[in-house]
Amino acid sequence: MAEAQEQEQPQAAQNSEKAENAENAEESEEKKKLEELPPFEIVTGERLPAFFFKFQFKNVEYSSGRNKTFLCYIIEIQGKESKTLKGYLEDEHAAAHAEDAFFNTILPKCESGLRYNVTWYVSSSPCVNCANRIAKALQKNKNLKLSIVVGRLFMWEEPEMQTALKKLKAVGCKIRIMKPQDFEYVWQNFVEQEEGEEPKAFTPWEDIQENFLYYEEKLAEVLK
Numbered sequence: 001m002a003e004a005q006e007q008e009q010p011q012a013a014q015n016s017e018k019a020e021n022a023e024n025a026e027e028s029e030e031k032k033k034l035e036e037l038p039p040f041e042i043v044t045g046e047r048l049p050a051f052f053f054k055f056q057f058k059n060v061e062y063s064s065g066r067n068k069t070f071l072c073y074i075i076e077i078q079g080k081e082s083k084t085l086k087g088y089l090e091d092e093h094a095a096a097h098a099e100d101a102f103f104n105t106i107l108p109k110c111e112s113g114l115r116y117n118v119t120w121y122v123s124s125s126p127c128v129n130c131a132n133r134i135a136k137a138l139q140k141n142k143n144l145k146l147s148i149v150v151g152r153l154f155m156w157e158e159p160e161m162q163t164a165l166k167k168l169k170a171v172g173c174k175i176r177i178m179k180p181q182d183f184e185y186v187w188q189n190f191v192e193q194e195e196g197e198e199p200k201a202f203t204p205w206e207d208i209q210e211n212f213l214y215y216e217e218k219l220a221e222v223l224k
């Protein structure tokens, strides 16, 4: 891994530049889409197809082709009666990113008098805009606690992104990288299993542990 990392450094710089250009292009695309599409293009559901999980959540270092965000959520609401909500969002062709969509459609408002403990398992960490959106929600709703568990880090070399992640930490958002056990948890709790069959055992991919350690170290560097 260490060797591969060194070799990939110059490429990494290029990639993030490319990603940035792509992002800008995407933004104007998104503006166009905003006018063309109905507001609810977000796919929501309880369990996501196994194929999507295997492709989108894989904690590879450079995630070509993985240009959408999958967000699995657990909302524990504590009040007179407690309840737990579970589901997932994906944001392909959507006018909003999954994180933004969560606050727009899944949890548009936190009622005072109730406590909300929210956990997200997301394929990659939020972009700058979404990180700011999350920070705002946490600052506004003191009764909302959010833990984000991410498969990969998105553009963490960028100073702007690092600032946004630090800000999330400062407003009390917990962020950590998915461990192999977390992938297994998502597999068991959020991935469709064949009807009438026993859930299939989770098969970890090659390098799952190494990639987790790699991202964990990067995140620790950013948040230190």
Ligand SMILES: [Zn+2]
Pocket (backbone or CB within 6 Å): 097, 098, 099, 126, 127, 128, 129, 130, 131
């Ligand atoms: Zn975003």
